[in-house]
Amino acid sequence: GAVVSQHPSRVICKSGTSVKIECRSLDFQATTMFWYRQFPKQSLMLMATSNEGSKATYEQGVEKDKFLINHASLTLSTLTVTSAHPEDSSFYICSARGGSGTGGENTEAFFGQGTRLTVV
Amino acid sequence: GQNIDQPTEMTATEGAIVQINCTYQTSGFNGLFWYQQHAGEAPTFLSYNVLDGLEEKGRFSSFLSRSKGYSYLLLKELQMKDSASYLCAVMDSNYQLIWGAGTKLIIKP
Numbered sequence: 001g002a003v004v005s006q007h008p009s010r011v012i013c014k015s016g017t018s019v020k021i022e023c024r025s026l027d028f029q030a031t032t033m034f035w036y037r038q039f040p041k042q043s044l045m046l047m048a049t050s051n052e053g054s055k056a057t058y059e060q061g062v063e064k065d066k067f068l069i070n071h072a073s074l075t076l077s078t079l080t081v082t083s084a085h086p087e088d089s090s091f092y093i094c095s096a097r098g099g100s101g102t103g104g105e106n107t108e109a110f111f112g113q114g115t116r117l118t119v120v
Numbered sequence: 121g122q123n124i125d126q127p128t129e130m131t132a133t134e135g136a137i138v139q140i141n142c143t144y145q146t147s148g149f150n151g152l153f154w155y156q157q158h159a160g161e162a163p164t165f166l167s168y169n170v171l172d173g174l175e176e177k178g179r180f181s182s183f184l185s186r187s188k189g190y191s192y193l194l195l196k197e198l199q200m201k202d203s204a205s206y207l208c209a210v211m212d213s214n215y216q217l218i219w220g221a222g223t224k225l226i227i228k229p
Binding site (some may be wrong): 093116 | 153161163164207216217219221222
């Protein structure tokens with residue numbers, strides 16, 4: 001299957017700083033990328049959906065000014081957690097889906113490895 | 121609203137068979153996915169069903185009944201490494217994935 005690389009896998013930052021997480025599709029063009037947050041023992045919570053070249057669509061309750069998403073190319077999307085606070089500590093996962101010619105829409109979402117963010 | 125239901129936790133014995141059920145109510149249907157997720161890791165794809173029936177892939181099989189809004193994941197010859205959470209997800213009419221809360225499977229020797 002297709003490969004999605006997410007970096008970093010773990011990050012510890014001080015409260016008030018910003019952290020950028022990268023999500024790259026290595027062997028296909030990801031027209032749509034999804035960013036999830038997962039709390040311990042809970043399922044994935046969709047934060048936002050981003051389409052290449054356009055603004056991300058945020059789910060209700062997700063602060064777009066705090067969680068900045070950029071999807072500037074077909075292989076890269078970034079999530080920046082701005083002015084991080086301890087309550088932002090979580091597991092963040094990206095997934096990518098290709099457009100026509102890459103398997104179409106009715107296919108699995110390919111996941112990155114996830115990023116464990118700890119804000120101290 | 122959209123809803124995916126699956127048991128919170130199940131326990132099974134090594135070498136046995138376990139069936140994890142998933143029922144759903146969604147706005148449209150474009151397929152049902154099963155993912156495996158080990159603690160601290162991202163989910164990994166197990167199966168995709170879009171037509172009714174049973175799909176077999178090695179020790180894992182997945183069944184779908186669209187009329188009943190029901191699926192199950194069947195795991196045979198259980199191994200200790202199968203201890204994980206199993207997530208059921210449905211792709212709705214907008215091609216968005218709706219996720220269940222996951223079933224934590226505990227395998228005992």
